[in-house]
Amino acid sequence: MTSKTYNFAAIAAGGVIGTLLRYNLNVSQFFSYMPNATMFENMTGSFLLGCLAGWLYHRTLPEWLRLGLGVGLLGGFTTMSTLAADTFSIFNLISPTNALGYLSLTLIGGLLMVFAGFVVGSKLGSRKSFGEWEDNLD
Amino acid sequence: MNTLLVALGGGLGAVSRYFLSSSIEKRKKRSDLPVAIIFVNIIGAGGLGLFLGQFYQTLAYNFYTCSFYLCFGVGFFGAFTTFSTFSLEAFNLLQKKDLKNFFFYLFFTVAGSLVAFSAGFLFRS
Numbered sequence: 001m002t003s004k005t006y007n008f009a010a011i012a013a014g015g016v017i018g019t020l021l022r023y024n025l026n027v028s029q030f031f032s033y034m035p036n037a038t039m040f041e042n043m044t045g046s047f048l049l050g051c052l053a054g055w056l057y058h059r060t061l062p063e064w065l066r067l068g069l070g071v072g073l074l075g076g077f078t079t080m081s082t083l084a085a086d087t088f089s090i091f092n093l094i095s096p097t098n099a100l101g102y103l104s105l106t107l108i109g110g111l112l113m114v115f116a117g118f119v120v121g122s123k124l125g126s127r128k129s130f131g132e133w134e135d136n137l138d
Numbered sequence: 139m140n141t142l143l144v145a146l147g148g149g150l151g152a153v154s155r156y157f158l159s160s161s162i163e164k165r166k167k168r169s170d171l172p173v174a175i176i177f178v179n180i181i182g183a184g185g186l187g188l189f190l191g192q193f194y195q196t197l198a199y200n201f202y203t204c205s206f207y208l209c210f211g212v213g214f215f216g217a218f219t220t221f222s223t224f225s226l227e228a229f230n231l232l233q234k235k236d237l238k239n240f241f242f243y244l245f246f247t248v249a250g251s252l253v254a255f256s257a258g259f260l261f262r263s
Contacts, residue, residue, distance in 0.1 A: 008153055015152020016145045019217045023144045026212070027202055042221040049222040050229070067156070070223070076152045080219035080247070082212075084183040084255040085190070089197040107248065110225035111232070118229065 003063065010064040014072020018045075022077050035086040038079065039106055045078035046110040050117020051124075058125035140208050147213015155182075155218050170239050172227040175220070176246050182219030183251035186211060187258025195263040219251075 022041050031037035052070055055061075061069075083106060091099035158181075159174035166173045189210055190197070201207040224247055231240040 008156070011156050012149040012153050015217050016149040019148020019151070019213055020141065020145055022216060023141075023148075023208070023212050042225075045222040046225040049226050053226055071156050072152050074222045075155060075220040076148050076217040078221035078223075079216040080179040080221050080224060080251055081182045081186040081215040081255070082219075083221060084251040085186055085197070087252060088187075088255055088259065093198060103248070106221075107244070110221060111229055114222075114225045114229040 006064040007067050010068030011072040014068040014074075015076035018073040018076030018078075022079065035090065035102060038082050038086060039102070039109070042078045042083065042106055043109050043113050045074045046113040047117040049074045049078075050114035050119075051121035052117075053114075054118040054121025054123070055125040057118075057122050140205055143205055143209035144213045147209040148217040151214040151217030154214075155220065170236065171243055171246075175223055175227055176243065176250065179219045179224060179247055180250040180254045182215050184254030184258045185218070186215040187255035187260075188262060189215065189258075191259040191262035197259075 025031065025041060026034060026037045028037075031040065049070060052066075052074070056066065083103075087099050087103045090102055155178050159178050162174040162177055193206070194201070201211060228240060228243055231237075231243060
């Protein structure tokens with residue numbers, strides 16, 4: 001298999017896992033209101049992608065793993081289409097103010113989460129003691 | 139069965155996103171804006187709008203009881219679009235202190251996705 005095939009396989013596998021996690025959170029009893037689940041997923045996904053980017057600032061991972069985690073897993077876990085759909089529904093079914101609130105909270109929250117994740121990931125990635133086993137991954 | 143449908147849609151969605159975004163990435167003319175992610179998110183939001191308008195004509199419905207929606211709405215379009223990469227790219231623009239493109243990026247993605255979704259939904263419903 002070429003490395004391209006590995007990349008596609010890793011993205012497909014990551015996408016399946018990320019989407020299933022999102023689906024299960026959406027239908028879980030934990031969130032009584034669906035947009036809250038989507039908000040939660042978009043926030044945690046942004047945080048983790050920030051972590052990954054921060055980590056990769058100091059270290060390397062094989063391309064398939066990078067793509068599998070970033071593009072596949074976290075890309076599949078978070079979603080923009082549902083965000084647009086929810087904003088549109090809230091606008092029409094509840095109120096424009098709520099829609100604006102939901103949208104801006106998600107956008108600002110996402111940025112803050114990426115930033116926080118980047119700081120954490122970059123801290124972890126720059127730690128020397130983490131290095132030994134990690135270097136064997138390449 | 140529903141789990142399988144969500145998984146199928148999600149896997150296909152993520153792979154299609156990668157396929158489309160990397161082919162846009164190869165052809166694009168400007169390097170200062172993450173054009174590929176803008177396109178992917180707008181197309182995905184518009185696609186979900188069209189899908190909902192065509193088959194459901196309403197937003198006040200318990201979609202999660204419908205396998206067809208789970209496969210396409212939650213699975214395919216959910217995974218085809220992405221919020222995490224969008225946030226990361228926006229953060230990168232902020233880090234570069236490229237405020238102009240940061241606001242362009244935010245505006246194009248948000249307005250584009252909302253307009254595409256609404257237009258898609260209203261087109262058929």
